[in-house]
Amino acid sequence: MRKLLALPALLALALGAGACAPSTDAPTDSTDSRTGTLRVWLFDEANRTAKEAVVNEAIAEFTAKNSDVKVDVSYLATDTRAEKYKGALNDPASAPDVTEVGNTDLANFVASNGMADVTEDNRKWAEAADLPADLVQTVTVGDKAYGVPWWIGVRALYYRTDVFTALGLTPPTSYAELVTAAKKIRAERKDMLGIAVGGLYTFGALPFVWDAGGDIATNSGGKYTGAIGSPASKAGIKAYTDLFSPEICPAQQCVDLTGGGTVEAFAAGRAGMGILGNFNRSAVEAGAVKGKYAVVPLPGAKPGSIAPAFAGGSSLGVFRSTTHRSLAVEFMQLLASKKYTLKLYDAMGFVPAMKSGRAEVIAKEPFLKPFVDTMEAGTKFVPVDKAWTTIDAEKILPTMLQKVITGKATVDAAAAEANTQITAAFGK
Template identity: 65%
Template sequence: MKIRRLTVLALSGAVLAAASACAPGTASKSESKDTQTGTVKVWLYDEANRAPKEKVVADAIAEFTANKPKVKVEVSYIPTDAGPRAEKMKGAFNDPNSAPDVVEFGNTDLFGYVAAGGLADITKDLEGWTEAGGIPKDLKDTTMVKGAQYGVPWWIGLRSLYYRTDVFTELGLKAPTTYDELVAAAKQVRAAKPDMFGIAVGGKYTFGALPFVWSAGGDLATEQNGAYQAAIDSPQSQAGVKAYTDLFTKEICPAEQCADLTGGKTVEAFAAGKAGMAILPNSSRSAVEAGAAKGKYAVVPLPGKTAGSIAPAFSGGNDLGVMKSSQHRTLAVEFMTLLASSKYQVAMFDAMGNLPTHAAAREQVVAKDPFLKPFMDTLNAGTKFVPKDAAWAKIDAQTVVPTMLQKVITGKADVAGATKDAASAMNDAFGGK
């Protein structure tokens, strides 16, 4: 089977969250218009091997303009690197004349952009969109701020549990269905093969750790009356932090080797054949196929606490939105929803490997490629997200979560102390300190 190019999905999760730390300043207060003719400007992310994406977008433009002789669509591809992209967005927010009408952005960037006043509230604009019901509520919620919708989920990146089928078969193991089974399998792999980690986990792998927190009923923070308060030090969150950090033992993944592992290093370890299991995104498939684990692995949803449950995954990915300064609001919304439709989400999957957010599109891509079923099962079980607050950029940039994990892993603090320190840092960020 041909392996689709999935590198674009690496933008989801931590990379996108880190990029949001460079959010632009306050947007210009100039009024938008709703001109029905002229040029609709669109900014999309540039990527390696962009040609397949361009072809899909060109097809959407042709469909969009087929009955609009006085309308053109002009697409520009902006950098994916955080610094250059932030400069482009800053310029657009501050100078409406240089701004696009429709823009692609990382879903964790949305809150900073909304706080800056740069994105349009499109809640009412989407009331007549017939495909809106196909997007799961948890994904739609990632585009909501204080009850208003500022974007449409375009694609998603999820993490599930990769495991070595050859090793599991040799040792008579089955894919784990509970946390306890995962721990037992990891210990058996490590005992039988001391040169392998039972499961590769990282002290700097925020989005590998959070499913354990969410599965235990905890969270990073909770929202009340529009304000966030840290919850990482709640009893449930502490239980989840303990479940994750308990994996950093000599019998599974030694602290001296695993405390500094990032998400990227975890991918490398599994791909190189140095781990029996790893929590990796769907986008890691190409890297694994290029390594020693090629043809020797399978994927299942990361198990939760109880048999049959799935640990919630972080719903990383990209959105499409309309700029508040748009001079072609109706046309911008129409083109945005066309590009975000099930038809073009499937086309983007075929072209770039992007996982669709729309239910009908998800069914089609799983039928084409059964490898994706565990990720879709994870999505259908319900995903989680970071706090929908511009302060998340600061929290992420300050490495609050990895610092908390490493304190526990290295023995510098116990779970209670490390989570209380993290909660304090989060609350300072939420309070603007």
């Protein structure tokens, strides 16, 4: 009988909830309180305490100036980050004021109406002129800026100095030399991969595509269309997938390696070379190859050229739903300032986005030279569009690579299929 009485109540509840069909409400815009708690989201890192120390210093400086404000920082674990952001975009109450954002994610957050337009604030910021144009592009959607670049990372070619010396090899300066060196290493050291590459390693493959003159998509008149099916892109795909031969990096072992997997293989001493980032240095130093490696820029097809690297890294932005807009912008600019990006470099090895900051760390750290050479040769980026999230999540590029690597499809067929899917993703 009790259940029977509960029925009308439950039905009423269901009907009440049923009233909220897909919402079409616009979210509330930011307000500007000068007191209270400023919520900040930053990425968790393997050695977070070092990052935390830098951030705490910035907070101390910030609260000394704004004594009525508390800064509450959460460090987001990599695995659950995407869910946290979805929550923040859907519900302003669970959104932070200031956030770190992976530079490839920003466009989607902007399309989701999540980020505040800070074009004006950046114009007034004294240090803005120090930001390089190619990185400012990564936070720009349309003609508006939605954040500031914080730090950057690029990948280059790590190689084993001990193995190269023993086999009489010199660091490769062209793709052909890279292939020759990789084959020689695998022929002489049976348990090593010539170069660790991965079928799931999109940012390892893209430099080959870009070097060949191809791209993921091209933008004409604000509209993207897939370009991965172009002859130039296909040449790049072939160059990368040819590395998955039994004489270099056997498909069986390498087809399902991610970027992280190649770092692991190189750090454990299972590979003669690897395409790793400057931000992977601590992982390599912690592995078996400590002191037995060096880095050169990843060579392009033309002798002496450098393959364009992906401009990885992260940016800082302000959530549109913030209730402390001025404070949030102020804190974002403080964290992104030269002073704190230099401290962050000392703590984490993340290269500052600012031109002058970059120059300073290069001067004191010779390890960075090949990475900086790569940056100066010109970096490339994925399309700044919400469709990138779809392309990435649907694994369109890794699937294309894996189909070629396993021989399930030719380069032509796989690239054509991926091209169609990419164009479709932009059409949504």
